[in-house]
């Protein structure tokens with residue numbers, strides 16, 4: 096039977112490279128590109144069809160940062176598919192990033208230089224804001240929208256006698272100290288990206304605990320440092336071009352500088368080929384590229400614990416129930432949403 100695979104954020108970067116590699120791996124798959132911008136989605140589909148002219152590729156409008164869009168898209172998926180084999184939770188944002196140049200220079204001459212280049216620890220901050228659902232945008236996009244999608248797609252992901260998988264594009268930038276159970280949306284800090292990625296690591300563990308007995312398995316990946324729209328948003332592209340030779344040199348010392356979206360998609364493809372039951376729920380699967388340019392996947396233990404993951408899961412369920420009630424009220428009376436927007440202005 097043809098496998099159905101859905102990829103969020105499939106129109107560029109790692110998501111698009113993943114789609115290309117999935118089609119090379121299995122030309123028969125039914126591939127669904129879930130994107131917020133249909134023009135960019137169509138362009139991605141056209142590009143994929145150049146090298147895979149017979150491929151079965153469909154588009155789905157999904158703004159993962161919007162509750163109503165997620166609910167609508169999920170309805171559409173349930174109409175299109177009886178079963179979803181793989182769901183890649185890949186869409187992600189890092190708005191208004193700022194690099195701490197002082198910390199970068201200091202780090203360059205410290206013993207932690209390799210760790211700094213691999214994780215960007217202490218180097219990056221972002222400015223986040225509240226979206227029209229009243230949620231922090233980074234949390235809503237990188238985590239909550241995807242959580243809601245998974246919950247909505249339960250009937251097509253949990254099919255008796257079958258296994259399905261969730262694959263989260265997390266990051267080695269995920270750090271325990273940036274995440275707090277008393278502020279899961281990271282309203283107070285300046286590292287919402289790291290916090291949201293740490294939350295996805297915790298959530299993946301919780302999803303395994305709650306869904307493995309229904310045949311659904313979840314894994315997390317770090318694609319390494321990849322040159323995409325996300326990284327071009329951190330520093331201007333001319334700067335990246337200038338320092339490219341340095342980046343190739345750094346790759347000799349840290350295999351996490353995968354640099355191309357193709358290389359970054361390595362662990363995402365590797366997981367697609369594994370039996371999900373054989374995977375370690377506490378491991379993050381890293382895409383790595385050696386100094387000679389060879390790609391490989393390596394599992395590394397995550398700094399997460401069961402209690403924290405369960406506590407986050409419970410808070411997400413609570414938030415889910417709140418937003419569902421709000422959506423229901425708005426459906427009954429659209430003025431509720433307008434009033435809500437006035438209040439948050």
Ligand SMILES: NC(=O)C1=CN([C@@H]2O[C@H](COP(=O)(O)OP(=O)(O)OC[C@H]3O[C@@H](n4cnc5c(N)ncnc54)[C@H](OP(=O)(O)O)[C@@H]3O)[C@@H](O)[C@H]2O)C=CC1
Pocket residue numbers: 103104105106107108109110129130131132135157158159160161185186187188236264265266267317318319320321322323324325326
């Ligand atoms: N690049 C890197 O070094 C690393 C990236 N990652 C993660 O990899 C993932 C892919 O990012 P990458 O390929 O680098 O960057 P890109 O910006 O190229 O890709 C991000 C994708 O997510 C989509 N997206 C963003 N917001 C939404 C939304 N609200 N709804 C639907 N789609 C959305 C973008 O769509 P649009 O084109 O419309 O903006 C785009 O297709 C992210 O989760 C990122 O955090 C992790 C570690 C390292």
Ligand SMILES: CC(C)=CCC[C@@H](C)[C@H]1CC[C@H]2C3=C(CC[C@]12C)[C@@]1(C)CCC(=O)[C@@H](C)[C@@H]1CC3
Pocket residue numbers: 194199211212213214215218219265266267268317319320326329330338341342345
């Ligand atoms: C390479 C030189 C000389 C300068 C670049 C310095 C930083 C801009 C760069 C160093 C480590 C990078 C990094 C990321 C972004 C750019 C850096 C901070 C990420 C945070 C990008 C997104 C991720 O999810 C992480 C895995 C990356 C970790 C490393």
